[in-house]
Amino acid sequence: MNEFDFRWALMLLCLLLFGLSxxxxxxxxxxxxxxxxxxxxxxxxxxxxxxxxxxxxxIIVLLLVWPTARIFWTP
Known part of the structure; x- marks a missing residue:
């Protein structure tokens, strides 16, 4: 999965969580x-x-922030 697909998947997950809540x-x-x-x-x-x-x-915020934080932590 490349970075573009990952971002779209993350965006869809956020929209799904928003819609459900x-x-x-x-x-x-x-x-x-x-x-x-x-x-x-x-x-x-x-x-x-x-x-x-x-x-x-x-927990929700940590799950949503983790992929972004991981990008900044990797050299």
Whole structure:
């Protein structure tokens, strides 16, 4: 796989991740709106949720940045 094909594959992967996350966000908002749930659940004291919300974006960013960083590190 040459560099041009790799960049296109990476671009398609990023677009796929964006589309998937946007679709899940819209689905969750629509479902919440249709339910008419006025009282929300307070989960801010859940340590597991807070850690997951911190670690998941870090892992995604590292996976997206790794190919670029690897290019700069190789001589």
């Amino acid at each position: 946007f679709a899940v966000l819209l689905w969750a908002a629509w479902r919440h709106h249709r339910r008419g749930d006025v009282e929300g659940v307070n989960f801010h004291s859940s340590l597991a949720v807070e850690i997951a919300w911190t670690i998941a974006p870090c």
